[in-house]
Amino acid sequence: MKEVRARRPLADSTAVHDQVYDAIRQALITGKIAPGVGVSLRSLAAELGVSPMPVRDAVRRLVAERALAINPANKRLSVPSLSAERLEQLELARQWIEPELAARAAPKADEALVRKLRAIDQDLEEALRVGDVDRYMVANHAFHFAIYERAGAEVLLAMAGGLWLQIGPFMRVVFGRVGTGSLPADRHAEAMDALKARDAEGARRAIAADLSEGMDKMRAAVEAGAGLTAAPTGQTVITVS
Amino acid sequence: MKEVRARRPLADSTAVHDQVYDAIRQALITGKIAPGVGVSLRSLAAELGVSPMPVRDAVRRLVAERALAINPANKRLSVPSLSAERLEQLELARQWIEPELAARAAPKADEALVRKLRAIDQDLEEALRVGDVDRYMVANHAFHFAIYERAGAEVLLAMAGGLWLQIGPFMRVVFGRVGTGSLPADRHAEAMDALKARDAEGARRAIAADLSEGMDKMRAAVEAGAGLTAAPTGQTVITVS
DNA sequence: CACGCGAAATTGCGATCACAATGCACGAAC
DNA sequence: GTTCGTGCATTGTGATCGCAATTTCGCGTG
Missing domain, CATH: 1.20.120.530 (GntR ligand-binding domain-like)
Known part of the structure; x- marks a missing residue:
C-alpha cells in the first residue's frame, strides 16, 4: 500500500480532494454505490490511492449535500437508505x-x-x-x-x-x-x-x-x-x- | 499561541469541527461576518483556539452549503457578496x-x-x-x-x-x-x-x-x-x- | 516620487502520526 | 452448543509537519 505517488504540480487544474469528490459523486449519481452500505474513509482512500485526508474533505462536502449520511452514534458513514x-x-x-x-x-x-x-x-x-x-x-x-x-x-x-x-x-x-x-x-x-x-x-x-x-x-x-x-x-x- | 488545550473525552456530545461549524454558522446567520470580507483558515483557527484542521472541515461544509465562497484562483475563501x-x-x-x-x-x-x-x-x-x-x-x-x-x-x-x-x-x-x-x-x-x-x-x-x-x-x-x-x-x- | 522586483510571510493542501472509541472475532466457561 | 468477556483490528478525529503557490512588503532603481 506504499506506492510511489506522482506529485502533480497541483496548480494545473483541480486539487486531489476535488477529484475524489467527483469520483464519489459520479459513483453516487450512476448508482455504483448501493444505498445502505457503509463505507470508510480509509477504505475509500486506499481504493483511490490517496491519503485519508482528501477523502475526508470530499466526504464532508457530500454529507453536507445529503448525498452521504453519517450515523450520529457510530459516526460511521453510509449511503442514505431509500425511503x-x-x-x-x-x-x-x-x-x-x-x-x-x-x-x-x-x-x-x-x-x-x-x-x-x-x-x-x-x-x-x-x-x-x-x-x-x-x-x-x-x-x-x-x-x-x-x-x-x-x-x-x-x-x-x-x-x-x-x-x-x-x-x-x-x-x-x-x-x-x-x-x-x-x-x-x-x-x-x-x-x-x-x-x-x-x-x-x-x-x-x-x-x-x-x-x-x-x-x-x-x-x-x-x-x-x-x-x-x-x-x-x-x-x-x-x-x- | 501554544496554549494548554483541554482534551475533552470527545464522545460526550459533539466533535470540535461541529462546534466550529455551529460557531461560524451562527456568525453567518446573525450576520457577524460581513459579505465580501476574506477569512483564512489559520486566522479562524487561531480565533477559535483550535488547530486549522477542524476549521477546514467546518469550512468545507459551509462551502458545500454555499454559505461561504471560495475563489477558484486564489483558493481563498470569503463570504459570498450580495447580488x-x-x-x-x-x-x-x-x-x-x-x-x-x-x-x-x-x-x-x-x-x-x-x-x-x-x-x-x-x-x-x-x-x-x-x-x-x-x-x-x-x-x-x-x-x-x-x-x-x-x-x-x-x-x-x-x-x-x-x-x-x-x-x-x-x-x-x-x-x-x-x-x-x-x-x-x-x-x-x-x-x-x-x-x-x-x-x-x-x-x-x-x-x-x-x-x-x-x-x-x-x-x-x-x-x-x-x-x-x-x-x-x-x-x-x-x-x- | 513612481515602478518594478525579489525575498519573506501567509495560505491552502496533503501526509503522517497519535488517540479514543467502536466493531469484530476468537476463545473460554457453563 | 450457547453465551459472555477479552483482545486485536479498524474507524473517525485532530494535531503537527512539509510543500508549493500566492500574496505582501521592503528596497533599490529609474
Whole structure:
C-alpha cells in the first residue's frame, strides 16, 4: 500500500480532494454505490490511492449535500437508505426547481446549445439500445444540466445538482429493475424543440413531463420493492476509478 | 499561541469541527461576518483556539452549503457578496419551500408547539423593543424552524436551512440599515393562529406573507444599497460554545 | 516620487502520526 | 452448543509537519 505517488504540480487544474469528490459523486449519481452500505474513509482512500485526508474533505462536502449520511452514534458513514418519504420530497423539489430552470434557459438558448443537446441525446439513445445503464445515466445527467446551466441561475442550479446527487441511488435501483428500454426519450425531443423556439413555457412543460415519467417509475419501484433499503450487512464492492 | 488545550473525552456530545461549524454558522446567520470580507483558515483557527484542521472541515461544509465562497484562483475563501441575482433566486426558493413546510407542519401542530412559538415570539418582540439585532435574528430563525421541523420533511427542511444560511448576511445588512423597529411581527401571530387551528393553507399564506414582507425590505435595501459588498473593519468575534 | 522586483510571510493542501472509541472475532466457561 | 468477556483490528478525529503557490512588503532603481 506504499506506492510511489506522482506529485502533480497541483496548480494545473483541480486539487486531489476535488477529484475524489467527483469520483464519489459520479459513483453516487450512476448508482455504483448501493444505498445502505457503509463505507470508510480509509477504505475509500486506499481504493483511490490517496491519503485519508482528501477523502475526508470530499466526504464532508457530500454529507453536507445529503448525498452521504453519517450515523450520529457510530459516526460511521453510509449511503442514505431509500425511503418513500425521501423520494416524495425529492420529487416535489425537483418538480418545482427543474422546470423553472428550463424555463429560464429557454430565452437564452442558441443553436450551439441545441446542437450539443442533440449530440448528448444521440449518445443517450445509443446507450439505451445497447443497454449500458451507466452511460445512459451519465448522458441523462449531462442533458438536463446542459439546459439548466444555461439558465444562469447559480443558486437554483446548485440546488438542482444537490437533488440529483440525492436521487442517484434511487435511479440506479429503478433502472436495475425495470431496465433501460422502457424509458422513452420523447420528452427530450420536446425540450429541444422548445429550446430551439425559445419557448419558455414549452420547455417548462417538457421537463416537467420528463421528470414525471421518470419519478413515476421510481415511485412504483420503491413502493413495490422490498429490499430497497438494502441490507446493513452489505459488502462494499465499490469500484471508483 | 501554544496554549494548554483541554482534551475533552470527545464522545460526550459533539466533535470540535461541529462546534466550529455551529460557531461560524451562527456568525453567518446573525450576520457577524460581513459579505465580501476574506477569512483564512489559520486566522479562524487561531480565533477559535483550535488547530486549522477542524476549521477546514467546518469550512468545507459551509462551502458545500454555499454559505461561504471560495475563489477558484486564489483558493481563498470569503463570504459570498450580495447580488440582486442571488437574492432573487433565494427569494424564489424560499417562497416555494417555506410555505410548503408550514403547510405540512400545520396538521401536526399541537398545544406545546404553539406555546413554544409564543415564547419565542415574545422574546422576538422584546428584542425588537430594545433594538437587539442579534437576538431578533436568532429568535426569528428559531420561530420559523420550530414550525418547519414539525413538518417532518427532512429533505425540505435541510434545503430551507441552507437557504437561511445563504440569506443571513443579507438580513444583517438590511436590519443594520433599516433598523428592527420597522418590521412588524403580525404575520407571526397569523401563523400561530393557523397552526393552532391546524389550518394548513392558512399557515402557508401566513408564512408566505411574512417572507414577502421581509424579502421586500431586503430587495429594496440591496437595490438601493451601494456598499453592500463593502467590508467593515469589524473584528469577527466568534467563540466556540 | 513612481515602478518594478525579489525575498519573506501567509495560505491552502496533503501526509503522517497519535488517540479514543467502536466493531469484530476468537476463545473460554457453563 | 450457547453465551459472555477479552483482545486485536479498524474507524473517525485532530494535531503537527512539509510543500508549493500566492500574496505582501521592503528596497533599490529609474
